Amino acid sequence: MKGSSMNTHMGNITIDNEVIAQYAGSVAVECFGIVGMAGFSAKDGFAKLLKKDNITRGITVSVNNNKLTLNFHVIVAYGVSILTVSDNLIENVKYKVEEFTGLTIEKINVFVEGVRVID
Numbered sequence: 027m028k029g030s031s032m033n034t035h036m037g038n039i040t041i042d043n044e045v046i047a048q049y050a051g052s053v054a055v056e057c058f059g060i061v062g063m064a065g066f067s068a069k070d071g072f073a074k075l076l077k078k079d080n081i082t083r084g085i086t087v088s089v090n091n092n093k094l095t096l097n098f099h100v101i102v103a104y105g106v107s108i109l110t111v112s113d114n115l116i117e118n119v120k121y122k123v124e125e126f127t128g129l130t131i132e133k134i135n136v137f138v139e140g141v142r143v144i145d
Contacts (some may be wrong), residue, residue, distance in 0.1 A: 030087040030089040030129055041127055043089065050096055053122045060113035064099040064139035086107075093132035094123070101140040112136045 030046075032039045054060055086097040096119065102111050102126025116134045124131055 030092055030094070030127070041129075043087040044082060044107065045128060046087045046094065046096075046123065047085040049126055050098075050119050050123050051082055051085050053119050054098055054100065054115055057111065057115045057118055059102050059103050060105040060115060061101045061142045061144065064101045064137075089129075093130050094127075095133045095135070096123070096131065096136045097137065098122060099137045101137050101142050102116070102138055103141070104143045108138055110131050112138070 030041050032041075051063055051116075055062055084099040088095045098115065098119075102108055102113070115136060119134060120131050123129075127144045
């Protein structure tokens with residue numbers, strides 16, 4: 027199991043990277059301007075919108091010295107400021123994931139893979 031470990035006075039706590047990615051993804055899709063996570067198809071060369079059950083495929087989590095680095099591949103709504111949406115995503119995810127896990131986030135990278143018109 028790939029994850030991060032913490033030592034407490036009661037014992038060790040290990041959090042799987044998949045759990046962190048699932049939580050971070052659920053926080054990210056709640057942010058204004060984010061349509062969803064993007065999955066990239068090497069065959070087609072296009073990014074596609076992932077369904078909620080595949081949300082973690084658009085997120086990678088890496089741990090180095092108990093500090094997290096999160097990479098988000100997202101699709102944003104047409105007509106919104108990409109910079110504002112990205113800043114909002116970074117702020118919300120950083121705050122909520124650090125509260126949830128007790129770990130420090132070192133870096134959050136946002137890769138905008140596409141734009142969609144929202145009905």
